[in-house]
Amino acid sequence: MLFNSIDFAVFLPIIFILYWFVANKNLKVQNFLIVAASYLFYGWWDWRFLSLILFSTVVDYAVGLRLAKEEVLSRRKVLLAISVLVNLGFLGFFKYYNFFLDNFVTAFTFFGGEIKANSLNIILPVGISFYTFQTLSYTIDVYKRQLEPTRDFVAFAAFVSFFPQLVAGPIERATRLLPQFYTHRTFDYQNAADGMRQVLWGLFKKVVIADNCAEYVNLIFNNSADYSGSTLVLGALFFTFQIYCDFSGYSDIAIGISRLFGFKLMKNFAFPYFSRDIAEFWRRWHISLSTWFRDYLYIPLGGSRGGTSMKVRNTFIIFIVSGFWHGANWTFIVWGALNAIYFLPLLLLKRNRKNLGIVAEGRFFPDIKEIVAMGTTFSLTVLAWIFFRAENLTHAFAYLGEIFSFSTFAIPTVLPMKLFLMLSVFILIEWLGREGEYAIEKLGLAWRRPLRWGFYYAIVMAIALFGGNQQTFIYFQF
Amino acid sequence: MRKFLRDILIFALPLAVVTFVYEYPMYVLGETMPIERVLEKQENGSLFMRKYLGQEFNTYKTMGLEKTQPKIVVVGSSRTMQFRSEYFKEKFYNAVGLLQNHQDLAYFLNEEQSADFFIIGLDSWWYKKDNVETAKSWLGKGGEIVKGSQRFNALKRIVDVFGDTRKTRIRKNIGANAQLANGGFRRDGSMKVDDERVNLLLRENKFIDTENPPISKRIAEGLTSRFTISEIDTAAFQATIEQIKQFEKIGKKVLVYLPPFTNESVETFAETKAQSAFYAFTMEYMAAQLATNNISFIPVEQPNDYKVDDTFFMDGIHPSEVFVAMQLKRHSDKFSEKIDRNILDGMVAERFCDLLFDQKEINN
Secondary structure, eight states: OOTTSHHHHHHHHHHHHIIIIISTTOHHHHHHHHHHHHHHHHHHHHGGGHHHHHHHHHHHHHHHHHHHHOOOHHHHHHHHHHHHHHHHHHHIIIIIHHHHHHHHHHHHHHTTOOOOOOOOOOOOOTTHHHHHHHHHHHHHHHHTTSSOOOOOHHHHHHHHHOGGGTTTOOOOOHHHHGGGGTSOOOOOHHHHHHHHHHHHHHHIIIIIIIHHHHHHHHHHHHTGGGSOHHHHHHHHHHHHHHHHHHHHHHHHHHHHHHHHTTOOOOOOOOOGGGOSSHHHHHHHSSHHHHHHHIIIIITTTTTTOSOHHHHHHHHHHHHHHHHHHHOSSHHHHHHHHHHHHHHHHHHHTTOTTSOOSOTTTTOSSOOHHHHHHHHHHHHHHHHHHHHHHSSSHHHHHHHHHHHTSGGGGSOOSOOOHHHHHHHHHHHHHHHHTTTSSSTTSSTTTTSOHHHHHHHHHHHHHHHHHHOOSOOOOGGGGO | OHHHHHHHHHHHHHHHHHHHHHHHHHHHHTTTOOHHHHHHHGGGTOOBOOSSSOOOHHHHHHHHHHHHOOSEEEESSGGGTTOOGGGBSSOEEEOTTSOOSHHHHHHHHHSOOOOSEEEEEOOGGGGBTTOOOOTTTTTTTTGGGGOHHHHHHHHHHHHHHHHOTTSOOOTTSBSHHHHHHOOEEOTTSOEEOOHHHHHHHHHHOSOOOOSSSOHHHHHHHTOHHHHSOOOBOHHHHHHHHHHHHHHHHTTOEEEEEOOOOOHHHHHHHHHSHHHHHHHHIIIIIIHHHHHHTTOOEEOOOOGGGGTOOGGGBSSSSOBOHHHHHHHHHHTGGGSTTTBOHHHHHHHHHTOSSSSOSOGGGSOO
């Protein structure tokens, strides 16, 4: 079920009413309702893959309980390995089987061998990378004795399958989200109203900005050989906004809906395109995944301790794995490696924690230095996104080759003025709201109700009148 | 909680009213029906043709093709839209509309196709050097059904449908055009001609080109991109021939259909020197190249070839389903295993009129 669909517009109010009016007396019933709603939400796409979620849930729940009783380290390691193997096994099979097979065959053929292998026609279960990482965080935290295992299966099932963030995050930690299923939830007007605002802004980002950008991105990337470098620059720029608005829009909707049900999810995006260096960008982009990799991969590997070679190795590992997490294609791996190359100088010069605050905090205009820093970071990001969007490496290099040719000085043949206008308004609102949790969190709160509601109606009308063709969320495929 | 719900309701009420006024008329007319539902509903024989929002050709025909799983497929421009399943012995689908130029055709022939017999309509203007259509350039069109701004524009025009009480709507059809004019796509993807066009023929009993401007005028004066004077891109046509040959090599059977013109159009071609050259390209060069390469084809024909007049045409370039049946019958030796000549004979002999076989399809 898509957030921007009629199905969901019917589904959500029904669950909301049942949750607060029918199941509100009993926490267990509320949790059970969340599980049922979440399975319905997921099964709407393909009910067969519910078995994967259920299996992961049962395995990790059982492993958690055993870990609590087990004191022998070797046995604890075996239990952890079971959970990791089951979860990453599913992920590996559904997401990476064909990739490894194809590359194995290519490598074998390259060295003169002859081998025939049949790729499998595998459907990638929506959101598998998200819920796999979420449930893994539970087992690892229990293993590290940072979390008491739960004995409440329904609460655990609700934690794994919580529908607002099931298919595209934020990837919640068990230490943070699971306890919220144990505590009684009371309805809070301000919190719910704020959630609705966040949902509205998320929908605007997805439907108005991302979906409109998508049309031009598809046109330009799918026919890149026909366009000049200047048009390809526009294509990359549009994709930069498409992917941000698509994914952060989804996160806003997920966080907003969770607030309607009395849950608080972690912030996933913090205006990353206003970053002044790549390190800041990665603290602001897909925060739940970056911190997951930091805590469960980078730090166990030694993090930034140790010598230079260790730092370089760990940085490359985390960025390449992050790229690979996005998809089984060399383009994602190169995208990750490129970001590691961007990041390394900052790390080695110990400047990676230079920009921790908000750019131009308390001011409307940034200074020249900030503008240059933001512009440089943004340009590097745009360049990297080309690899992310390209069909394969050949396509990406051909695309880049055209961008770095004289044709970049030609007048672009695709000039969607309406989209430029929408993007300008969007960037302005994001800039004005960059000190909040999301752009319109505080915007207009001090206005009188008619004016404030007029602003919200304007956003609703923009969604209705200027929305692009409905597209699935990009991050569903990851 | 109650305050929250109350505020939500107050906020949503004006939106609900606007949405109702905005969406209801289009829903009733079938203008906003999703294609999946359209295909399901067509099982009962209803026609599909929208008037105010796009047809979603690509989605409609692609899904129709998948749903039908035909053995015989016809592709090409609107000039081949009159091919019907009734002509053939095996399961058939008219996928016309999917291809709009020779680049699209190349793409289609490269894709895996499950059918084994393909009738490919080739328009001569696909091979003009100034042809502006490029591969899939039409794909971006047709998103009107989900675009609020397009719906808003549609709403402004839709008022006349409900305001005009003289017109009876055929409610089982889907889309304003199908409901009002009783014309549109049948379940097999073929196009049923509007009642208005049929009634005009029955009333006047002569050919009237209702296109504006009429096709003959477009030819004579070089109007619209199809009839502007241009060089012919023979290399592109050779490429098409090569693609068809490759396609046949993988076991697919192809019949190229060079769509016919009315007698009136052919006469007009002859009157202009430059247009005459263009017509000669269609008539002679394309046919000769197809013959040289042993590709089965139905040449460009005109009603005179069948000793009939232009009443078998909807306009100067679109033949009726009856004329197409007559052509298939004449050329049936090229694909005799796919059709039954006797059935075609019967259909043509017992036709309701020169544009339509079945009287039941007319709303009297």
